[in-house]
Amino acid sequence: MTMIARNFEVQKGTEATISKLPFSNEEYERRLEALRREMRTAGVDVFISFGPENIFYLTGHDTPAYQYVQACVVTMDATPINVIRHIDASNTLYNSWSKLAVGYQDEDEPISAIFALVQQVAKPDATIGLEDEAFFVSPKRYAMLTGLLQGAGYKTTATNPVGTLRLTKSAEEISCIRRAARISEKAMAAAIGAAGEGVNENFIAAEVWRVLVGNGGEFPGLPPFVTSGPRMCLAHATWSGRQLQAGDSLGFEIPGVVNRYVAPIYRCGTIGKPNAGFEKLAEACITSLEVLTASIKPGAVAADIHQVHVDNFSRYKLIVDHRTGYSVGVNYAPDWGEGNELSITRTERRELKPGMVFHLVPGVFIDDRTHITISETVLVTETGCEVITQYPRPLFIV
Amino acid sequence: MTMIARNFEVQKGTEATISKLPFSNEEYERRLEALRREMRTAGVDVFISFGPENIFYLTGHDTPAYQYVQACVVTMDATPINVIRHIDASNTLYNSWSKLAVGYQDEDEPISAIFALVQQVAKPDATIGLEDEAFFVSPKRYAMLTGLLQGAGYKTTATNPVGTLRLTKSAEEISCIRRAARISEKAMAAAIGAAGEGVNENFIAAEVWRVLVGNGGEFPGLPPFVTSGPRMCLAHATWSGRQLQAGDSLGFEIPGVVNRYVAPIYRCGTIGKPNAGFEKLAEACITSLEVLTASIKPGAVAADIHQVHVDNFSRYKLIVDHRTGYSVGVNYAPDWGEGNELSITRTERRELKPGMVFHLVPGVFIDDRTHITISETVLVTETGCEVITQYPRPLFIV
Structure with missing residues (x-):
């Protein structure tokens, strides 16, 4: 004793x-x-x-x-x-x-x-x-x-x-992040399954927590983000008791955590068919994920990866208003990322290395009207990039 | 726009x-x-x-x-x-x-x-x-x-x-804390309702989150604490995937949050009848809550309030190993308390004032064997002390 x-x-x-x-x-x-x-x-x-x-x-x-x-x-x-x-x-x-x-x-x-x-x-x-x-x-x-x-x-x-x-993860650490991703995916499915016209944001968030924690997800450094409608323009806003309405856009960002290692994932959707503008924003994010994951490899300079995303967004007449991604690993509040250690930004000249893990967050805030992000947690491999989180990227419709 | x-x-x-x-x-x-x-x-x-x-x-x-x-x-x-x-x-x-x-x-x-x-x-x-x-x-x-x-x-x-x-709360702020207490109580009932032999800590924690968040509880500065058996001796440990066993002691500490104001509550219990030692520890905590709430009033010196608890614990041959309580109000991670601003300790000479709200946490760690805390969130009124959280204090048995 x-x-x-x-x-x-x-x-x-x-x-x-x-x-x-x-x-x-x-x-x-x-x-x-x-x-x-x-x-x-x-x-x-x-x-x-x-x-x-x-x-x-x-x-x-x-x-x-x-x-x-x-x-x-x-x-x-x-x-x-x-x-x-x-x-x-x-x-x-x-x-x-x-x-x-x-x-x-x-x-x-x-x-x-x-x-x-x-x-x-x-x-x-x-x-x-x-x-x-x-x-x-x-x-x-x-x-x-x-x-x-x-x-x-x-x-x-x-x-x-x-x-x-x-920043550079071992096999043991990457294994934790993979397990965390499986939990994030389950909770994302639960969030989308719970959403619908007349449903309260609180109920969706409660379902997310139930599935995250019930599957062994640990306390994340930031809460799951569950937002809807006019609240989409508030960065990092989460459940607030709002009732979902027809025509709402929805944003769910979910952090599975295993042994303190996180694998976040962000998906957006709509109640009913999305309007053409929101659909176009989603296309911009999804194509950015495609060019980003095709470009990420050992030796690539972070700022060059950022530029790949900027170039893609410019084809949609969108200006990138935040970092392209950030390192994830051990997480404690008030952050689930390691962006203070390494973020993919316009000015970051360090090179990517095998074993680095990033949460890629292509997205954009449209003034006080709306916001979209579609994200993946990815691993820099010996030869390129492996997408760890697995969930359909297109806008979900409920 | x-x-x-x-x-x-x-x-x-x-x-x-x-x-x-x-x-x-x-x-x-x-x-x-x-x-x-x-x-x-x-x-x-x-x-x-x-x-x-x-x-x-x-x-x-x-x-x-x-x-x-x-x-x-x-x-x-x-x-x-x-x-x-x-x-x-x-x-x-x-x-x-x-x-x-x-x-x-x-x-x-x-x-x-x-x-x-x-x-x-x-x-x-x-x-x-x-x-x-x-x-x-x-x-x-x-x-x-x-x-x-x-x-x-x-x-x-x-x-x-x-x-x-x-530190001194207005009527509007106290109203938030009262609403937060109602959420804490509901989640405590859910935790106790979910617990039992063979149940996983994760399931209990998932139920706590579901009820906290489903009732509008916001993201707390610290997670709900759900611990059991040998893990009781780890301060601030929470759900870890452990399966509850006959004879376990259990500890649940739960933070309802409304408009960022928190009203935490801590209860302990056992699977099956508690042993005499744990029952005696519970009696020490409950009697400390009684003498504390009878002593708290405007003008009382924090250290004197602490001493009331020390004196009560000494009757049980227990040495107080942490602060008697701490101010609660606005909370952001990594704390749900305002103990950095005012804690009830041996050395704190400030006086209590009407409108102050404390989480009283009489409890004790018994080496690497166990731990107990039974708590209340209380308000210093114009004349004395009002207990805001309402939940039976005795050990629960599941």
Whole structure:
């Protein structure tokens, strides 16, 4: 039996994990070695990660309750140690790969716990790397920590290596995304099956959740998006109690999640026959998906892929108003994507690599009138592009 | 028809909102006036808020997609202006109280858009107040913005006034929380109704979501928590595909949400008759709820309320291992609470005020064996405490 200590000492979980770990030991070791290569290159002796997606990636620690500061402290030779709110340290000690945690009390300042741990594991002249692009350490606490570290004689440097490592998926990770896609597809079928004149958006969303979760879909970083009629023009709007009416356009974007890996899919449709304008918008999106999936391959530059979509939309007199796609993988609220790490945009010059997974989202907002997106989750293979999500692309009619 | 501009200019939505605003004009004006009083006291001429809960509170702008930086820029005399990712600016322009937005493109640096707006609205010697306790501006971008502002000759000061304003709820806000409680109660009944030997956690969670969302419950900042058996010891664990077994203890924590206001409720139970130990833990929680709700009143010091719970638990030889409760109100992921603004802890010396709403969470983790919490959402009234959530407190047996 493990007890969680009431001070800042490092504790180790000694029993088997309560749930089976989603990834092999080799997978976690590979991730950690890759991070250490980045640390060596950057001259970082001790690295502190704050992002829940990075902490999950490195240690398997998984909780949606990261409103209390979490940190993962990585050195060159020892198992990473998570600094976690006392009660949530249970998720590291009893149910993670690394099983090493420092718990802090609700009344404690978390930064004090992190600082105390660094003093235990770092040599006096060490360089400490800290994620400064993470959300869940506030600017105030980040400044507090760097101030303490510098005051104690450490060098500090801002560095965000884990996000880049996460972009290229292993076979184990791709397997999760494939399973997530099967759940997304089932929930999409349920959404379309539930929709119809007089039906409430809430009922459709309830069906989506029932099927997502009943099939093992985990809590997504963003909700399923269920919109209709005049609400289509509101980006990322979701169920609002509106009753569907004849002639409505409909938009459903659905995130199946397995072992925190997501495979989103977006479909649009209408109640009754679509008008010619909406049908034309759908054709623009579908043909963009076709040219995009034909163009995506290792070595392609993201901005060039974006341009393929821009060129296709221009044939429909449409101007692209948002990114063509974004990386997906581990997801925690408030995002289900990894677009902060890599998005396919006009200015992104990085090349695509085998194992990258993108949610391609060709679509357009037409002022305050409507919106359309038809999407796929796709994998960059050794030779080209594989579409992972499988659902008919044309507008559905209910 | 409003079009969203492709530069950093301020735009105004001119039509009626697409959905009915959840609060009266007077409510929004009251909030803004209260903020301006705080700004005057702090000597702040222009205030920049980054938190989605604060931006919603001040302007009605509501989207779960705040992975792109959002900011609300408040001056002493004009309507607040939101700086928002281009496509999501639709939610301000077409569906908020303030209807003023600057949209930035996916390729733009959001901080450039915020800085450009400040230069338009602030006098050259202005003092700019910025939220440095917000999550959704990274430490890197916060430093970028303060650097630009200081470089342009502005004074900057860190200030976080909106969270404190949110603590005391108006009649309109309390009405939302009451409606949210009714949804939480329905979903709790559904969870208990679905549970039983051989049932999968996923099925129970699917039922919870179906009932929450089907009754108009919005996307909560944290998922409903559905745990069982050996997984009870993992804080904030939720559905995992485990099949319920005879003798299991069960924990369900459920967040009904209306107009972004939450009323959570936590109940525990067993499959078959509970053992004496778990029954005793339940008695400790229930008696703590009784002494807490009898003690809560305007003027009571939070730490003294915490002590009431500590004293009660000590009669059961239990040590309190987390806060007694936390403020609830507007919620966005990754939290459904406002505990960062006010929690009932050993060290919190602030007094309770009429209109405050708390989720009281007496409970305890017993090492890696089990956990229990039995909770209520309560309102501080003019004279005492009103329990808002209504569901039998004793352990349920299925």
